Amino acid sequence: MHVLLVEDDQDTADAVRRGLARQGYHVTWAPTGHAALTAAEPDIVLLDLGLPDIDGLDVCQELRARGDVPIVIVSGRDTETEKVVGLELGADDYVVKPFRIRELVARMRAVHRRRHPPHPPRTTTAPDTYGRLTIHRPARRVHLDGTEVPLRPKEFTLLAFLTTRLDELITRETIMSEVWDSNWYGSTRTLDAHVSVLRRKLDGAVRIESVRGVGFRTSVAGS
Template sequence: MHVLLVEDDPYVVGPLRRGLARYGYDVSWVCTGEAALASPTLDLVLLDLGLPDVDGLDVCRELRARSDVPLIVISGRDSEVDRVVGLELGADDYLVKPFLIRELIARMRAVHRRHPGGKGVAVAPRLEVYGRVAVDRRAHRVFLDGTEVPLRPKEFALLVFLSDRLEALVTREVIMDCVWDSNGFGSTRTLDVHVAALRGKLKDALAIECVRGVGFRMVVRTALPSA
């Protein structure tokens, strides 16, 4: 599937393009409303509203007047008025920043299921690739350099949770609450044990860095370790 990303903030564009690519999407990027309106029709449009030349709502209106392309607004504007106007102008969905890539992918797939002709659109591959590691979330399988790595259920859950937040520092408390649903009462020793297990099984292909007294961040290591 080929996605047109209309976004003027390079700090948003980089992570978003990498995230979409992991799910098998091709992304064309433009940073102005004029460029968006001049672009060829693709399979889906992700449209920011805060563009430097034209209000994104005007771009939404014009794109919808030209075609029935699936269109999702991605914006920092979170007022009820903006949401309602965007949807009334023809957007298929409205997602407020910041958001997780998994939520965006789910919304994109839902839009295509609802959209006329959506069944004919190629779906993204099942494998999500992080350097040397590939993850099949539906089958709960992980592969390192093409070889399957057996993970216990909580190890897999921890891997998925951190991979959704690549390079972001996540506190111990947040990880425990989200992965173990401990509500703050669980022992973080359990977390340390699972982090150590993942480090041993993934061989630093996905490094889990520890910031003492705070938490962990996951970083992709694309190169093989030196001898």
């Protein structure tokens, strides 16, 4: 697997490169945001936020706008706000420095598994319809008013789960357990970020209601 390591500190970059090389990864080092944006597309990006020329969040946003390459932010910034913003801008995971190489590799592998799930068996199962929204679960595709809605893998998984339990109040802990895997170490604020994205993309076709301190309740608009 080809890894693009975006890190301005050479000592840190050298240590990460050595650690990943021992795990069989091929690593390209980009010490600046400009170098990251002009590098050949890798299989995964490890992105520091404190770069000397371009803020790492801007680099994340630009990389996501260009395509669907997996992005793991690796940063010393550890506030919830930074994590939520990074995830909203398109990062797949967020690792806080300092970290162990084994943890970083576990996160990278988890992202890869989420991006490349086992192919489901072929089936003729009809899509499920929820008012203006149609979900074809085997194909992992969603249509709103007949037009396909581009959802990232975790967004689809979250929507698919919520729509199986319409009108139920589901706790945050239950959603995180069912939708996020055991390799997720962050706070449940990432759930809020994904819900916010779904609300925007689904244009009110389904309502995802926040119940403070408990979780979420999902219903079909007009029902």
